[in-house]
Amino acid sequence: MISRRKFIQKAGLTASTLPLMPAAETLFNNQNQNQAVLRVAIMGLGSYANRVARAMESCTRAKVVGVISGTPSKVKEWQARYSIPEENCYNYETISEIASNKNIDAVYIITPNALHCEQTLQVAKAGKHVICEKPMAINAVEGARMIAACEAAGVQLLIGYRMHFEPKTLEAIALRASGELGKILFFQGLSGFRIGNPNQWRLNKKLSGGGAMMDIGIYSINGARYMIGEEPTWVTAQETKTDPIKFKEGIDETIQF
Helix, strand or coil: CCCHHHHHHHHCCCCCCHHHCCCHHHHHCCCCCCCCCEEEEEECCCHHHHHHHHHHCCCCCEEEEEEECCCHHHHHHHHHHHCCCHHHEECCCCHHHHHHCCCCCEEEECCCHHHHHHHHHHHHHCCCEEEEECCCCCCHHHHHHHHHHHHHHCCCEEEECCHHHCHHHHHHHHHHHHCCCCCCCCCCCCCCCCCCCCCCHHHCHHHHCCCHHHHHHHHHHHHHHHHHCCCCCCCCCEEECCCCCCCCCCCCCEEEC
């Protein structure tokens, strides 16, 4: 079994390398990057997929050209909204057929966390680049499988986490690295939101892999890594539940660490 430390090294996600990670230009298949448009099929047509697609409407470097969904009515709705041709529409049983579609460059996986690993393996096997929503997977073993599959298939793997590309975050890291902020003695990071529908998959441990920490804990964790410039050596944490009916066993509501 791969250790957490080896997985982090393999993924290249150390505090020192995050600001230097390349952007997604490598997804453009070495085309003229000033003109290339990344042709994306979105897998999973839920609420966040709708937000992504609306944002991509104003994007000049990427375009939604296909969909993958298990709900035919959603497929029809997206076809009408984004002028998606029938040949670029798939369901979860026909993902492998995307291999022969030369009009799709990448698949953006926006499905429940527990599905990310197997779906990434399927997309990579089909020879398409993978954009996968965070969290990458529900454990390090699955994450390592995803990396290995994409390497073996010769495709790129990009995780939908943006902070290490954002100018303000990079500037904050640069200030810390230059010593301008002095010696960092304490860091506090807060990230959260009020969750709504109690029946949504985020509150189902089999689909989400956990609760608040799994969903948005990355922002506070990486905030600490960015601003201190070191990796954790040990962690202590405390969980608080105010609604044990909504936040069942294995789904954390609030974590302090």
